[in-house]
Amino acid sequence: LNVPNNPAARNLIESGVFHDNPPITAFGKCTIQLTARAMANRGVKSKRLICSPTLRCIQTAEALANFLKAKIVIEPGLLEPLAWYRATSQTLPDFHLDLLSKLYPIDTNYTPQYKLDQLLENFDREQEKEGVARINNVLRSLAQESREEPLIFVAHAITLAEAASLATSNSYTDKMEGGEIIDRIGLGVRFPPGSLVAIQCKGEGQSSSYDLCPGVVPPLSYGEFYTNQPVFEATA
Template sequence: MQNSKSLQKSIQISKQDEVNVNPKMLRSFWPRCARSSRLTAKTAIIMRSAERVDRVFGSSWLNTERSEDAYNATDLNVPTDLLPPSLFSYNPPITNIGKYSSQVVGRALQNRGLAAKTILCSPTLRSIQTASAIAKVMNIKISIEPGLLEPLEWYRKAGSVELPNFSLETLIMYPIERNYKPIHSMEDLKKQYGTAKQADCVSRIQMTLQSLCGASNESAVVIVAHALTMEIASQMGTFGDRLHSSNADEENDEEYTSYEVPDYKVHEDCPAQKLELGVKYPPGSTLGLARCNHSPPYVFRLIDDALAPLTTTKFSTRVIL
């Protein structure tokens, strides 16, 4: 009988020790980005497409992954499943890390109360793959907007005699909304390919952004495109439309929250303003725009702390002997 009591006591102590050794994990808490659903519906998150394969492994990456007629990934960051190589001409895919980091962004959007009903993206493969990774987290579809495509002149200067193959027919594995009516059609871009200047395309991107961010929505809007898209969005939010600033509603600055602790001091990195767009807006980076008025011309406010950044170290697990 005494042994039974001792055993019972030892079991109780063991359970208590187990609680002490394995306490409950702490989970971070982020407040909602906007304090009301009305403000959330006026919010747009602009994101640069995720890390692309050619920027990590070089422009000839596909040649190094081929062995006669087979495709063999030589690095774990190279996608194991690839579309036909003909689609990669001036249109590279994203890396595995790019895919996973995009899913992390998707979860962050949900944590901040910015889950979207749809995601709009540029027709480039890297934008579609980035948007699809986010859409998978939210269980929604993506809509392709050719008006977000970077300047056509950039492709011409890179040596492409025609617009890269952005056909959606070979992208059936991605959750693309086929009934979406774009602001600019792909046919329009093909007709403009030989003559459109950079300034023309910048105007096109700005007009497209204003239309997408100014539309009436039930939830936040997520737009995945390029570094230039983010620069244009940043200028829209920073400077607004000064000629029509009187049309902007007076919104309380406290209606939007930061992901950071309120009294945490953030040191601005001023030299970053002087760097090229690709460095200023890293792959997978985000910023927010809040629409301030209800009718065009729309005025937007920049939300540069809508989501926390994703920070990693630049490294490889390759052993150096």
């Protein structure tokens, strides 16, 4: 029931070009459509959605874009740590962005913080900690840009964790100083599909700080977990 069954998704899957870059699930699409509607109803809007290059993230961003009337821009720097791909004997996927830009509302004029060529060059040597630091750096760099509207990122559970860490000072990079490895299953439990983390910047430059804003949209519940209520534990 959770396998995508619309014609466009089937064609992408059956073509074989995305065998290492899976699409959004049926449940995931329903979840993000509800989240997108809630964001639109609450007036959370932006002209662009900053998105990881994975297919499932682009499809998630498309659902948001339809409600928010926004364009998608691709930020390769938001990709999960490259060490996670190596751990499963995967190479860096060919994301086929030229093809996807014809199928989804992607603005190809955006200049990313990290280019895909940089990720490919660093694929064999980027460690988990460095991958998390890369994501954190993208969030911080874009957050400091002058703008008149919210920043909306569409990426992965680790992105949500690092976004929340800007307000809680509970970054995974700090925990990995002692050699800890991220529990990816636990990370997915704390930030289930459709999760939303909202933070607000106070001040400017080096003196700026962030606060969590848990009530931006009503939550979807997963038993004891909620999509807009990040669960922070001492052991990640």
